[in-house]
Amino acid sequence: MGALSAKRMARSPRGFTLVEMVTVILILGILVVGVSSFIIFGTRIFVESSSVDQVLSQSRFAVERMTRELRSAVPNSVRLNGNGLTYQCVEFVPIEASTTYLAMPIAPSAAALMGTVILDDVTSKIKANQYVWIYPLTDSDVYNSARQKRAQIKTVSSAANQVSLTFTANVKFSEASPRQRIYFASAPVSYCFEKAPSGNELTLKRYTGYGFNTSQPTPTDMSSGVLMAQSVANELSNNADLPLILTPSSLVNNAMVHLQPRFNVNGETFQYRHQVQVINAP
Known part of the structure; x- marks a missing residue:
């Protein structure tokens, strides 16, 4: 019996x-440290790349919208201050419609309450309360408004091949456009780079x-x-690093807005250099 117990004990696992x-x-421990380091490293790369991608998308959208709106600005409406x-701010008036006028109260004619423009595809965008400009230089x-280049619309009505405009008050525009151009818009817009x-x-x-x-x-x-x-990194005190530069229009040149905002994210810097031409065709 004793010999049998000894054999069983010998066969039992240690x-x-x-x-x-x-x-x-x-x-x-080594495996856990290695795996955790790999996970932390991958997470950090994902977070940093997501931050860069977010700033890139955000900045691209902002610059593209500024560019699109500036290109449709009323001639000579762009101005800059800071x-x-x-x-530093750029201000302008985006055009909502433009067409050719047929009859308008223009000096030396007497002031009047009405005017007519040609009926075309864009006149459907002409609305009450909009402003009109003729030959803004x-x-x-x-x-x-004292320059007598701007008036506000009270009512709009269409008949035959023309659109009649009634203004909120008697108006007499100071100069006629050589091409009889007239512009319609509602409000100015400003884009400002501001210190956080x-x-x-x-x-x-x-x-x-x-x-x-x-x-x-x-x-x-x-x-x-x-x-x-x-995350705009330009220095407003440095004229060579301003995000906005305006080259005014002249008799032979269109206005040019230079967009050069510089963005900084996670120690990386990238800069846009766009030139937006504002057509000078009053």
Whole structure:
């Protein structure tokens, strides 16, 4: 009986030794550290690439929208201002419709309450409360009603091959357009690069709905702007690094807006260099 018990004990499995347990723990620890490092590294790459992609998409959208709206600006409506420290803004009036006028009260004719334009595909975009311009040659012609280049529409009616416009008050435009061009728009728009509340980076905001002002307004003069882009790294105090540069129009040249915002994300910097031509065809 004793011999049988000894044989059974000899055949029973042995437990782990301390050395084996320590070895296994070390191997598992090395594997865990390696796997966790790989996961952390991959997660960091994903987060950083997502941040870069977000800033790229955001900045591309903002620059493309600015470009599209600037290209359709009323001639000579683009103006630029800034204080060299906290903001730089470009203001302009996007065209909503343009056509040829048939009859308008233009000096030396007497002031009148009505005018007519040709009926075409774009006249459906002419609405009450819009403003009209005839032959604007400077930004004062666009923003200053005393220059007698601007009037506001009260009612619009179509008949035969023409559209009749009734103005909110008697008007007499100071000059006729050589090509009888007339422009329609509702409100000015401003894009402002502003210093963020904290840090040295700038944000890009779009403002509208603040009305026409003889002097170009600052961000504090306008209503709350819509955030278009962040992480702008230009230095407003450095004239060579401004995000906006305006080359005014002349008798032989169109106006040119140079867009050169510089963005910084995760230590990487990229810059746009766009030239937007604003056609000078008053």
